Amino acid sequence: xxxxxxxxxxxxxxxxxxxxxxxxxxxxxxxxxxxxxxxxxxxxxxxxxxxxxxxxxxxxxxxxxxxxxxxxxxxxxxxxxxxxxxxxxxxxxxxxxxxxxxxxxxxxxxxxxxxxxxxxxxxxxxxxxxxxxxxxxxxxxxxxxxxxxxxxxxxxxxxxxxxxxxxxxxxxxxxxxxxxxxxxxxxxxxxxxxxxxxxxxxxxxxxxxxxxxxxxxxxxxxxxxxxxxxxxxxxxxxxxxxxxxxxxxxxxxxxxxxxxxxxxxxxxxxxxxxxxxxxxxxxxxxxxxxxxxxxxxxxxxxxxxxxxxxxxxxxxxxxxxxxxxxxxxxxxxxxxxxxxxxxxx
Numbered sequence: 001x002x003x004x005x006x007x008x009x010x011x012x013x014x015x016x017x018x019x020x021x022x023x024x025x026x027x028x029x030x031x032x033x034x035x036x037x038x039x040x041x042x043x044x045x046x047x048x049x050x051x052x053x054x055x056x057x058x059x060x061x062x063x064x065x066x067x068x069x070x071x072x073x074x075x076x077x078x079x080x081x082x083x084x085x086x087x088x089x090x091x092x093x094x095x096x097x098x099x100x101x102x103x104x105x106x107x108x109x110x111x112x113x114x115x116x117x118x119x120x121x122x123x124x125x126x127x128x129x130x131x132x133x134x135x136x137x138x139x140x141x142x143x144x145x146x147x148x149x150x151x152x153x154x155x156x157x158x159x160x161x162x163x164x165x166x167x168x169x170x171x172x173x174x175x176x177x178x179x180x181x182x183x184x185x186x187x188x189x190x191x192x193x194x195x196x197x198x199x200x201x202x203x204x205x206x207x208x209x210x211x212x213x214x215x216x217x218x219x220x221x222x223x224x225x226x227x228x229x230x231x232x233x234x235x236x237x238x239x240x241x242x243x244x245x246x247x248x249x250x251x252x253x254x255x256x257x258x259x260x261x262x263x264x265x266x267x268x269x270x271x272x273x274x275x276x277x278x279x280x281x282x283x284x285x286x287x288x289x290x291x292x293x294x295x296x297x298x299x300x301x302x303x304x305x306x307x308x309x310x311x312x313x314x315x316x317x318x319x320x321x322x323x324x325x326x327x328x329x330x331x332x333x334x335x336x337x338x339x340x341x342x343x344x345x
Contacts, residue, residue, distance in 0.1 A: 051263070058267040061240075069275070075232050076276025080323060081283055083222040088284070088309045090214045106181070107198045108169040108188055116140075119167040122193050126169050131184045134172040140165050166195065178205050226326055229276070233269045233330030240265060241338045248339075258339050265335040266328055273327020277320040284311060 062069040108126060110119055116139055123137040173184050181199060189197045241248070248261055288308045295308050311319065 050260075054264040055267045058264050058271055061268065062271055069272070072232060072236050072272055073275035073279055076229050076272060076323065076327070077279030077283060079225045079228040079232065080276060080280040080319065081287075083218055083225055084280060084284055084311070084319060085287070086214075086218045086221060088288075088311065088315075090218060106171040106173065106185055106188065108171055108194055109196045109198065110167045110169065111193055111195050112166040114167060114193060116167070118193070119169075123169045125191070126171055126188065129184075129188070131174050131180070131187070132171055133174045136170045138168045138170060140167050178208065226322075229273070229323070229326040230330040230333065233272050233327045234334035236272065237265050237269055237331045237334040238338060240268065241335060258336075261339060262332070262335045266331045269327040269329075269331020269334075270324050271327070273323040273325065273330070274320060276327065277323025280323065281311065281316055281319055 110122055114122070119137060119139065123135050126132060127135040171184075171188065173181050175181070175184075185197045185199050188194060251261060288310050292308045
């Protein structure tokens with residue numbers, strides 16, 4: 001008798017808990033985030049490596065043609081010297097501003113019958129006016145002494161029985177514009193004890209116009225010679241693009257972008273601009289040293305003291321940064337125009 005076989009009991013399936021599935025998804029998401037960060041970091045490293053390589057390669061190309069590179073930088077330096085020299089002559093308009101402030105002073109003549117103590121009180125009153133920066137009292141005795149020294153009439157003036165000159169107060173206004181100085185003059189003239197207020201507004205306006213003319217002339221020359229720098233660098237980069245035309249067509253065929261192709265030429269333009277700025281800075285320093293002695297001798301012959309202004313560290317940094325940016329912009333304009341004309345065959 002055959003015994004019936006009983007099938008083995010079926011083992012229950014072990015279902016994976018629902019809590020295991022989110023862990024797997026989280027692990028995958030973490031791996032995806034790490035891979036994404038890795039790709040971004042690798043791209044940034046590749047971008048930085050390419051920039052470094054192009055900067056060094058452009059320097060090596062300039063060194064291979066030392067005479068041509070030096071001539072281009074010298075042309076850029078000469079183009080930058082004239083506006084910088086004019087700006088130095090104006091001393092960034094600080095010298096003219098100081099002259100304007102000094103010439104804008106008002107001379108307030110007090111009543112001749114006023115005693116010295118009353119003149120001191122009047123000077124204090126004028127000093128407290130809202131539009132007055134400073135006030136200096138010149139007594140009648142001091143005014144007579146200055147008058148005698150200026151005209152050389154000591155013997156004649158000593159015969160006078162009394163001092164005919166009144167006390168005066170030299171007032172320096174806060175606002176040196178002609179209209180503001182005119183308003184201040186009318187305000188001070190209305191104060192009791194003031195006899196007359198003198199101010200040469202015509203000379204002040206001439207100085208204002210001279211300062212404005214110098215600043216506009218410097219700006220115009222800077223813009224004009226800045227365009228000259230753009231043309232110099234653009235023409236040089238254009239020749240480099242034409243010499244490397246086949247190389248550009250090849251890398252464009254394999255998928256290089258315009259930014260990739262443009263990068264080495266931009267570095268070349270920046271190096272040209274930086275070199276031109278350094279030459280301009282050097283020539284300005286040598287020129288100032290050469291002119292310093294005769295300018296000082298000329299100023300001393302007129303009883304004045306004047307030194308040739310020189311670039312400080314802020315002016316030097318501005319010159320080098322401006323020249324570098326002009327070179328970079330000239331290279332970008334030249335390359336961008338020629339990249340539109342170049343088509344891979």
